[in-house]
Amino acid sequence: MRVRVLGCSGAIARGCKTTSFLAGESLLVDAGTGAGDLTRDEMLRIDDVLLTHAHLDHIACLPLMVDTVAAARAGRPLRVHALPETLTALRQHIFNGVIWPDFSRLPSSDYPLLTFKPLAVGDVLTLDEHCIEVLPAQHAVPAVGYALRSAADDAAPWWVFSGDTERNPGFWARVNQMNVAALVIETAFSNRERELARLARHLSPEVLADELDQLDPTRRIPIYITHTKPAETETIMREIAALDQVRPGQREVAHDIRWLSASHVFHI
Template sequence: MQVRVLGCSGAIAKDCRTTSFLVDSDLLVDAGTGVGDLTLDEMSAIDDVVLTHSHLDHVAALPLMLDAIASRRTRPLRVHALRATIEALRAHIFNNVIWPDFASIPSRESPFVSFHEVVIGQQLQLGTQAPKQIEVLPAVHTVPACGYAVRCAQGKGHWVFSGDTERNAPFWARVNQLEVAMLVIETAFSNREQALAQRSRHLSPATLADELAQIAPGRSYPIYITHTKPAETEEIMSQIDNIADGSLISSGGKQAWDIRWLQAAEVLQV
């Protein structure tokens, strides 16, 4: 299974695109501004989109992508998300004011997009070209949110994405039961902005350290840092460097991790 990083920034700037991942060629995980780097053919090949939550940096490209490829598709693009996320999309984007309601165009019987509600803990089987199993994981954010664990239907190791989240014990309880090939986890703010991170339900390096301390003993896999704010990325990653040898862990003793900064255009092989 291949995961192509279309965008992994916490905001836009030159060469910074917001969250979106293309899994193989047919599954999109979040639809931030990074989707705009796909060709029309690549966008047209996507059959399913799974969304973590409704914030703009994770959904901004969805209405624009639909407009670009609707006439090239013979079946609706399937969008899977929590009920609250779908309700937000319908009320605030696909409302015929901000953007046309593609769920009723050209008709409600044959729309360009269909919405499918998911719940935490649900397992989905998606993928027409390469079947994949996707589990919906819990997240703690300012709006209802989730993460995802994705694996090839015939494989074992999961690509795990935290989504936007703050401290999240249920997430680790489930992740420790999975065979994890790699983890993508957000750290949006530096320790200097820790109060803002907590208020906006994001991680900072200090809280990231406490979260990683919940990884079960003996577990080891690459950990990719995503969603850093462009103005703070250097500071955030410098502080995270201190985590790699366990020096910032406040409990449970020291443990070394393989921590890497995720970058747009990377291709991860799972």
């Protein structure tokens, strides 16, 4: 299984695009500004979009992408999978005929360009070549994470994405049961802004360290840090590295922590 990082920044700046991953050729995980780097042909090959939540940095390119491929998708609607609350937010605030056309009813209700597919934590879906499990997240709005693996092999390892989250014991309980090849987890704020992170329900390095203490210490999983704010990335990664050097004495384990960059490709 191949997962391409289109965007993984917590905000925009030159060279910084917000969250979006392309799994294979047909599945998009979140539709932040990184999705804007896809060619039109690549967009046309996407049949399903998994959204973690409704915040703009994770959905910004979805309405524009639908418009880009509209003429070629007649009779083949793009399927958007998300929590019911996320789908309601899209209907009310984006595809409402005011901010953007309601492509779930255009060109007609019988033949829309977009369909909404509700999901719930714990659901397991098969979409084309991918098996997907919906994981819990704890964010300022209803949110989920996702685990993906090849649908062709039940024993295949998982690529796991936390989505936007703060402290999340349910997530770690499930991750510890999985054969994980790579874990992508957010850390949006530095320790200097730990209180803002708590209020916004994001992780800071200090809280990330607490969360990683819930990971089975016998397992060595590559951990990729995503969603860092452009102005804070160096500080966040320095603080994470410092904490990971100090704390292993408690656990007799040091984590394999890496910064995630756009254009990185996972081969799982």
